[in-house]
Structure formats: C-alpha cells, structure tokens
Amino acid sequence: MSEVLRAAFVIARRDFSAVILSKTFILFLLGPLFPVVIGMAFGGLGEKITTEGLRPTVGISMSAADAARMEGAYRIIADRLGGEKLPRLQRAPAGDPRALLARPDARFLAVVSGTVERPVLTGKASDLAWLEGDISLIASAALAGERLPHVRVEKQPVTASAGADAQSRMLTGRAAQVLIFLLTMLLAGMVLSNLVEEKTNKIIEILAAAVPIDAVFLGKLMAMLAMSFVGICFWGSGVFAAILTFAGPNMTPPTPAVGWPLFLLLGTVYFTMAYTLLGSLFLGIGAQAATVREVQTLNMPVTMGQMVVFFFATYAVDHMGSPSEIAGAIFPFSSPFVMIARAAQDAAIWPHLLAIAWQALWVALIIRFGVTLFRRHVLKSGPARRRGLFRRRSAPAA
Known part of the structure; x- marks a missing residue:
C-alpha cells in the first residue's frame, strides 16, 4: 500500500506541475470571470431596458395646476415605492385624448384628462385595467396634498429575531x-x-x-x-x-x-x-x-x-x-x-x-x-487491443 501511495504522489506531482505551470492555466483561472462580467453587463443593460424602455408612458392632458399636483404626488410615491413600479407621466397638449392617442407621433399608452378630483383615463380596455390602480393612487395622493395625515412610526429594535x-x-x-x-x-x-x-x-x-x-x-x-x-x-x-x-x-x-x-x-x-x-x-x-x-x-x-x-x-x-x-x-x-x-x-x-x-x-x-x-x-487504446465502449465490432470476413 505504501508503494502505491508513493507512486501516486509521484504521478500527482507530475500532473499538478504540468497543469499549474502551463500557459493555459492562467486562462483557466480567469475563465469564470468572463461569465461574471458579461452577466453583470447584460444584467445592468436588462435592468435599464426594463425600467426605462418597458415602462408605459401616460400623458397628462390637464390644466397646469392639476398637472403639477399629479407630478408632485408621483414624485412622492416614486421615492417610497420606486419609480420602476409606476408608469411614467409626461405632459401632453390640451385637446381631445382620443385625438392625442391617434396621432402618428404619439408615444402614450393612455392619456389622463379631466381634473384631479375627477380624472378621466383614455386608452385601450386592456391598458385601462392595467393602469387604473396606479393613476387612482397618484390622483388620491395629489388630492390629499397637505391634508394627507403623516403617521409617525415608533421603532423598537431588537437584537435577535428567530424568524x-x-x-x-x-x-x-x-x-x-x-x-x-x-x-x-x-x-x-x-x-x-x-x-x-x-x-x-x-x-x-x-x-x-x-x-x-x-x-x-x-x-x-x-x-x-x-x-x-x-x-x-x-x-x-x-x-x-x-x-x-x-x-x-x-x-x-x-x-x-x-x-x-x-x-x-x-x-x-x-x-x-x-x-x-x-x-x-x-x-x-x-x-x-x-x-x-x-x-x-x-x-x-x-x-x-x-x-x-x-x-x-x-x-x-x-x-x-x-x-x-x-x-x-x-x-x-x-x-x-x-x-x-x-x-x-x-x-x-x-x-x-x-x-x-x-x-x-x-x-x-x-x-x-x-x-x-x-x-x-486504460491500456486498451491501441488498434490491436479489444475495442472499447463506443467501438463497433467489425463485420466478419466473408
């Protein structure tokens, strides 16, 4: 047994030195870094596309005062919940919302008009069902304004939590x-x-x-x-x-x-x-x-x-x-x-x-x-030796 272990260490030292001292070993060490860097780059790009390109844009066709109140409420909610969870708001020219959505250069998914007290959301039925809750939340916050009560939360820290x-x-x-x-x-x-x-x-x-x-x-x-x-x-x-x-x-x-x-x-x-x-x-x-x-x-x-x-x-x-x-x-x-x-x-x-x-x-x-x-x-690699697992038997001679 000692002879086998001694010979095994010799083989291990030979193979280890051959791998470590080779030029390709540096590429082996750096190899896992490339997927990480590429993953981070594509992850950041994907997040940017998701947060910027895929967020719907809603036009605000209201009076200047109401539009400012909606934008102010939007900023407050976005600071708390994150802007990526809300549609983008962009001011739109005054006029009929249907005509605004029909314009070739329009980039609005829907248009909110009317007043803060009675907002009117115009768009496709599927988009209205998606955006109704967000616009209602923004309008409610804009309507509350300074009257929105601020509840102070009392914090009680603990040193450990089993859950x-x-x-x-x-x-x-x-x-x-x-x-x-x-x-x-x-x-x-x-x-x-x-x-x-x-x-x-x-x-x-x-x-x-x-x-x-x-x-x-x-x-x-x-x-x-x-x-x-x-x-x-x-x-x-x-x-x-x-x-x-x-x-x-x-x-x-x-x-x-x-x-x-x-x-x-x-x-x-x-x-x-x-x-x-x-x-x-x-x-x-x-x-x-x-x-x-x-x-x-x-x-x-x-x-x-x-x-x-x-x-x-x-x-x-x-x-x-x-x-x-x-x-x-x-x-x-x-x-x-x-x-x-x-x-x-x-x-x-x-x-x-x-x-x-x-x-x-x-x-x-x-x-x-x-x-x-x-x-x-391992010793049956020569052509004259018995064929391995993946070798077909040759056809018998006629």
Whole structure:
C-alpha cells in the first residue's frame, strides 16, 4: 500500500506541475470571470431596458395646476415605492385624448384628462385595467396634498429575531449548496478528458508499465483535486476582495448555526467528498473514451444525472428532518450538498461526523469501482487491443 501511495504522489506531482505551470492555466483561472462580467453587463443593460424602455408612458392632458399636483404626488410615491413600479407621466397638449392617442407621433399608452378630483383615463380596455390602480393612487395622493395625515412610526429594535435568523441561515445553506455544486461540476468535469491525450500518445501505457495502475488513478485524482484548491483559493481571494471593496469592512453576514470557522471547514470537507465521489467516477468512465467526441458523449448523461441530484438536494433544504432530507443525506452523491445546508441551519455536530464517515466509505467504494474501470480500459487504446465502449465490432470476413 505504501508503494502505491508513493507512486501516486509521484504521478500527482507530475500532473499538478504540468497543469499549474502551463500557459493555459492562467486562462483557466480567469475563465469564470468572463461569465461574471458579461452577466453583470447584460444584467445592468436588462435592468435599464426594463425600467426605462418597458415602462408605459401616460400623458397628462390637464390644466397646469392639476398637472403639477399629479407630478408632485408621483414624485412622492416614486421615492417610497420606486419609480420602476409606476408608469411614467409626461405632459401632453390640451385637446381631445382620443385625438392625442391617434396621432402618428404619439408615444402614450393612455392619456389622463379631466381634473384631479375627477380624472378621466383614455386608452385601450386592456391598458385601462392595467393602469387604473396606479393613476387612482397618484390622483388620491395629489388630492390629499397637505391634508394627507403623516403617521409617525415608533421603532423598537431588537437584537435577535428567530424568524429572520432562520431565513438567513436557510439562504446561507442554499448559497453554499450552489457554490459547491458549481465548483464540483466546473472542476470535476475536467477529469473526463484528462486521459484522452495521454491514451492517444501512449503515455499512459508508459506510466502503467512503470508504476501500479492504481497509483496512476489515485495520482491523477489527487493532482486534479490539488489544482481545484488552487483555483478555489484564487477565486475566493477575488470574491473576498470584491466584498471588502463594495460592501465595506463593517458588513455583517448571517452567521451559520455551527459558526463560520466550522462552517468553512465543513464546506471544504464536503467539497472534497463531492469532488472525489464525482471525480473518481468521471475518471473511471473517462478512461473508456478514446476521443474528445466520446468524452462529450459521456459528459452529457453524467452532468444531467448530477443536476437531478442537486435539485433533489435543494428541495431538502426547506424540509429539514423530513424523509426527503434524510434520504438526501444518505444518498452518497447528494449527501455533501444536503449536509452543508444542514450545517447552516442546525448547530448539532454529530450528524456531520456520521455523514463524513459515511461519505468516506462511499469514496473508497467509488474509487475502487473507478480503479476497476480504469484498469480494464486504460491500456486498451491501441488498434490491436479489444475495442472499447463506443467501438463497433467489425463485420466478419466473408
């Protein structure tokens, strides 16, 4: 066993150095930043389009005094509720509202005329049903004016709220689930294609001739896990710096039930378990592929299966102690996601010790299964050897 571990460390150091010292590793580290930047840019653009371009415009065809009262009431309500929740008001020329709406250059969805006491809204029936409540609210505030009573609200702050704490802890657990899932899928999926080039160049056969095949499998898994932690440290430092820059040092995030130090430690352990479970399975399955096309074919069903597992784990967040949550904690591939959510909501430590031991047992079983697949297929990459999973048998000779 010591010989296998020693050889595995040699393979891990070789693969880790080859990945870290390559020029493409910088692109790998910067890769997740591009979707974030593009998402922020398109999110801001979409919000601007929604708040500016999609808000209806209502023309005000009233006297100057009534129009000013409507605009003043609109500003007061917009300051409280947000302007994006109200239609835009724009003064329109005096005249028949029907004629104003029929003009080719009109950009009004509807026109409000009459007086503040008796407003008249003109437009299509569907638009009137949509805008009636907003115009009624604005006119009521304009009519009240200075007579609008101002009720002073007495504030009574408390140091803790059980409902608010429970909600924030549930959101923390859900965020930790999503983070571990995204990191696992982003990083574990790389091991599917890890062997294709080496099998094509027959490097894997040279390694297998020098060290036990089990050591090759474990070494590659350890190297990819170590590379994953390098990426996580880089991305985590960037996120932490962004939080300090934009949120400030006085920001107080919600505290998980087990506390932040233990929660981060459990998050690291559960990510390692999830990565090792999925990575060893990926490595064993990927050993059967001989081309990139076969890797892509294998990647789709595995990814879809993991998505189903993740959705099952997210459902269990809101149902702690239920049969679905217990089943999610027992099923090995969903257990890390369910247990990290439990760590955010429940302060008990013993379930995590039990879950980690259970997951470690399944890690050993999945690694053994992956080594079996690895040993069976990794050396059968030559044309003269037995065909793999995706090879058709040749027609018998006539």
